[in-house]
Amino acid sequence: MKQITDLQAIISDEVNKLAFPLYPAELYEPIKYILSLGGKRMRPALLLMACDLFGGDVKRAISPALAIEVFHNFTLMHDDIMDNAPLRRGKITVHERWNSNVGILSGDVMLIEGYKLMMQVDDRILRQILDIFNETAVGVCEGQQIDMEFETRNNVNIDEYITMIRLKTAVVLGGALKIGAIIGGACSADATLMRNFGEHLGIAFQLQDDILDVFGNPEKFGKVVGGDIISNKKTFLLIKALELADKQQAKELHKWLNAGQSDQKEKIAAVTKIYNELQVRLYAEDAMQAYADKAFMALDAINLPDGHKQYLRDFADGLMVREN
Amino acid sequence: MKQITDLQAIISDEVNKLAFPLYPAELYEPIKYILSLGGKRMRPALLLMACDLFGGDVKRAISPALAIEVFHNFTLMHDDIMDNAPLRRGKITVHERWNSNVGILSGDVMLIEGYKLMMQVDDRILRQILDIFNETAVGVCEGQQIDMEFETRNNVNIDEYITMIRLKTAVVLGGALKIGAIIGGACSADATLMRNFGEHLGIAFQLQDDILDVFGNPEKFGKVVGGDIISNKKTFLLIKALELADKQQAKELHKWLNAGQSDQKEKIAAVTKIYNELQVRLYAEDAMQAYADKAFMALDAINLPDGHKQYLRDFADGLMVREN
Numbered sequence: 001m002k003q004i005t006d007l008q009a010i011i012s013d014e015v016n017k018l019a020f021p022l023y024p025a026e027l028y029e030p031i032k033y034i035l036s037l038g039g040k041r042m043r044p045a046l047l048l049m050a051c052d053l054f055g056g057d058v059k060r061a062i063s064p065a066l067a068i069e070v071f072h073n074f075t076l077m078h079d080d081i082m083d084n085a086p087l088r089r090g091k092i093t094v095h096e097r098w099n100s101n102v103g104i105l106s107g108d109v110m111l112i113e114g115y116k117l118m119m120q121v122d123d124r125i126l127r128q129i130l131d132i133f134n135e136t137a138v139g140v141c142e143g144q145q146i147d148m149e150f151e152t153r154n155n156v157n158i159d160e161y162i163t164m165i166r167l168k169t170a171v172v173l174g175g176a177l178k179i180g181a182i183i184g185g186a187c188s189a190d191a192t193l194m195r196n197f198g199e200h201l202g203i204a205f206q207l208q209d210d211i212l213d214v215f216g217n218p219e220k221f222g223k224v225v226g227g228d229i230i231s232n233k234k235t236f237l238l239i240k241a242l243e244l245a246d247k248q249q250a251k252e253l254h255k256w257l258n259a260g261q262s263d264q265k266e267k268i269a270a271v272t273k274i275y276n277e278l279q280v281r282l283y284a285e286d287a288m289q290a291y292a293d294k295a296f297m298a299l300d301a302i303n304l305p306d307g308h309k310q311y312l313r314d315f316a317d318g319l320m321v322r323e324n
Numbered sequence: 325m326k327q328i329t330d331l332q333a334i335i336s337d338e339v340n341k342l343a344f345p346l347y348p349a350e351l352y353e354p355i356k357y358i359l360s361l362g363g364k365r366m367r368p369a370l371l372l373m374a375c376d377l378f379g380g381d382v383k384r385a386i387s388p389a390l391a392i393e394v395f396h397n398f399t400l401m402h403d404d405i406m407d408n409a410p411l412r413r414g415k416i417t418v419h420e421r422w423n424s425n426v427g428i429l430s431g432d433v434m435l436i437e438g439y440k441l442m443m444q445v446d447d448r449i450l451r452q453i454l455d456i457f458n459e460t461a462v463g464v465c466e467g468q469q470i471d472m473e474f475e476t477r478n479n480v481n482i483d484e485y486i487t488m489i490r491l492k493t494a495v496v497l498g499g500a501l502k503i504g505a506i507i508g509g510a511c512s513a514d515a516t517l518m519r520n521f522g523e524h525l526g527i528a529f530q531l532q533d534d535i536l537d538v539f540g541n542p543e544k545f546g547k548v549v550g551g552d553i554i555s556n557k558k559t560f561l562l563i564k565a566l567e568l569a570d571k572q573q574a575k576e577l578h579k580w581l582n583a584g585q586s587d588q589k590e591k592i593a594a595v596t597k598i599y600n601e602l603q604v605r606l607y608a609e610d611a612m613q614a615y616a617d618k619a620f621m622a623l624d625a626i627n628l629p630d631g632h633k634q635y636l637r638d639f640a641d642g643l644m645v646r647e648n
Contacts, residue, residue, distance in 0.1 A: 021466075023466075024466055024469040027462075027465060078428055078429070081425075081428060082428060101405075101406040104402055104405060104428055105402070105469055105472075107432075108402060108431075108435065108465050109437075109465040109466075111432065111435055112458055112465070113464050115439060115454070115458060116458050119454060119458075122452075126447075126450060126451060127443065127447060130454075131443075134439060134443075137436045138433060138436055141429055141432050141433040141436070142348055142428055143350060145348040145350055145426075146348050148350075148425060148429075149348060150504065174540060255616070265534060280365060296430045314638040
């Protein structure tokens with residue numbers, strides 16, 4: 001079995017080798033630019049890993065893996081316009097470096113380039129692979145739309161939130177694993193179990209991200225702690241807190257949600273205090289564990305040698321940082 | 325042979341029957357909305373016509389024809405954002421009725437829905453059809469990018485202009501005809517000739533549009549005459565005029581190009597006067613005729629009964645309005 005770090009390195013190499021036309025420059029340069037910003041290349045590496053685990057030749061999965069990475073970066077390019085984000089991975093975003101029109105149109109062509117790469121599979125599995133890709137792509141758009149709608153709603157519940165993160169974040173992991181499994185020769189049932197493993201793991205991973213954003217060690221987390229609180233992001237923690245809050249706590253929470261440009265440190269401290277009083281971290285950790293358990297149940301049911309499954313289990317455990 | 329008007333009616337019916345999910349509403353309602361604004365449905369009708377001419381069952385071409393219409397409307401939705409257009413077919417545009425973010429994301433999901441519809445063909449021709457669709461879609465994005473770049477350039481030449489309108493307007497006609505021909509059972513050579521017919525006809529048609537925008541009968545043309553002059557659009561006429569102008573005429577043209585909010589009637593009259601002095605209309609008509617001739621040469625070479633080819637010729641002649 002190939003190590004995930006080796007697969008990530010293969011993807012990084014192949015991303016650098018991706019060639020696009022030189023003209024018109026403003027259509028293709030932003031694609032090279034956003035792909036050059038790096039990232040862990042986890043989605044395409046997982047696609048290769050799934051292929052490898054089922055005994056497939058990872059070389060035959062490289063183009064579809066690149067398709068997933070190009071697709072993912074298309075969503076980032078358009079999301080950054082919608083979120084009015086100045087930075088992506090610490091670098092200036094495409095719509096800021098060029099302009100929004102360039103970001104829209106380059107993103108469009110990236111989605112098409114994603115299809116072109118995804119089509120580089122045997123005729124025998126072409127339709128099956130593209131069906132999964134379509135479903136994944138639609139899911140991500142739905143997730144982004146629901147996420148945007150949450151910004152203007154104050155009555156989001158936990159079920160809706162889980163649906164949103166499943167669509168926006170988890171279905172790409174599930175789709176990548178399912179596509180890789182099919183290229184590797186998995187039967188339809190095993191490929192679907194791999195997808196379920198990926199989707200549940202993706203939800204668990206996003207819940208962990210919500211927790212770490214508030215309670216993480218700033219040095220390990222790699223982002224500004226409290227960023228979600230500052231931006232009033234409707235995370236699992238905030239939704240659960242609003243659900244459990246008594247009158248006084250609800251009043252306090254809404255005061256901070258409507259505070260505008262308030263003192264950031266004070267806001268983080270005040271909201272975190274309420275989170276602690278209501279123990280929302282425990283609820284989030286329970287939910288995270290429940291989705292991790294579902295992921296492992298799907299994994300158990302896959303028809304693969306125990307050693308291969310242990311490898312996936314260890315990989316998933318590695319993603320689930322437990323720090324206090 | 326089926327009449328083009330009957331094929332347009334089939335498409336209108338089928339567009340109305342297209343079903344999308346209800347949730348999230350802001351993702352799918354704009355798709356229903358833009359598709360409901362009408363239009364002549366010429367591109368999908370041509371796809372059906374090509375299928376019919378080669379003896380295919382048009383029922384089997386309906387989903388791919390809808391794919392072309394959905395794709396075309398995706399490009400309109402995104403173009404309207406980029407052009408900051410308030411109206412589309414006399415109705416408020418998607419980004420004005422909702423907002424730009426909704427327009428970006430609904431457009432993205434329309435492109436994916438286009439692929440889903442285009443995939444509803446036999447496995448035997450799936451890859452071939454999608455290859456044409458990919459090439460068409462990339463071409464349209466390149467054309468839009470080049471068109472946007474023209475806005476900030478004053479040295480566009482005729483060759484560049486023809487490349488732009490070929491990509492932005494003509495490749496979709498060519499792609500639709502080629503896809504229809506293949507579904508209808510055409511061999512690869514005939515399908516490519518159908519594409520050439522469509523592309524050259526599309527270029528001729530756009531050149532006619534440039535001419536009618538200035539010299540058309542306002543009652544027949546259906547748009548405001550002089551709109552291209554008012555918006556400083558780099559059409560064949562303007563590019564040719566800048567190429568042929570003497571010092572005095574060039575100075576006058578540039579004065580009007582930089583005039584900002586000037587008297588519209590005065591500007592149209594002054595620019596049209598220079599066009600007349602330089603006889604740019606004749607150059608445009610010659611170019612239009614040259615592309616129409618190329619279209620008919622491609623048509624002549626296709627292996628179809630003479631009656632079928634005459635039908636296409638009459639159809640193309642009908643598109644080429646000659647009014648003085």
